[in-house]
Amino acid sequence: MKAAAADFNWLLNRFATETAGVVDVIGVSSDGLLIAVSQLRGQADSERLAAIVSGITSLAMGASGNYGLGGLNKVIIDLEGGHVLVSALGAGAVLGVVASKEAKLGNIAYEMTLFANRAGAALSPQLVMELKNTVGIAPAGDGR
Numbered sequence: 136m137k138a139a140a141a142d143f144n145w146l147l148n149r150f151a152t153e154t155a156g157v158v159d160v161i162g163v164s165s166d167g168l169l170i171a172v173s174q175l176r177g178q179a180d181s182e183r184l185a186a187i188v189s190g191i192t193s194l195a196m197g198a199s200g201n202y203g204l205g206g207l208n209k210v211i212i213d214l215e216g217g218h219v220l221v222s223a224l225g226a227g228a229v230l231g232v233v234a235s236k237e238a239k240l241g242n243i244a245y246e247m248t249l250f251a252n253r254a255g256a257a258l259s260p261q262l263v264m265e266l267k268n269t270v271g272i273a274p275a276g277d278g279r
Contacts, residue, residue: 156238
């Protein structure tokens with residue numbers, strides 16, 4: 136499981152650093168807990184973003200339940216200074232992304248879908264638990 140958790144975190148950081156316009160990226164479990172954080176921002180920012188993403192997911196699921204719209208695909212919030220995007224990952228987990236105002240939302244949404252296809256398929260309840268237990272623990276040799 137540790138190798139799968141490391142792979143998931145590597146894919147998340149690759150998405151974060153190689154996707155133009157991305158400011159922050161996190162993975163959140165169905166119970167609202169962090170399962171993965173990018174290395175773009177600090178832990179406190181990631182915790183706040185997890186709470187925001189969890190709330191957005193809850194609102195989306197409430198709307199779905201009320202109107203029979205099915206499961207979550209993506210939520211895009213357009214703000215004056217940027218965007219917040221939430222996308223389903225698998226195993227009930229979601230991906231939360233903060234993007235700059237200049238970001239091309241089509242490109243980010245495409246990359247989110249690719250990430251979900253690559254990483255989400257590997258998410259199992261066991262991997263989610265492993266990720267929850269290791270989030271915030273620095274990998275050996277990264278200086279933290």
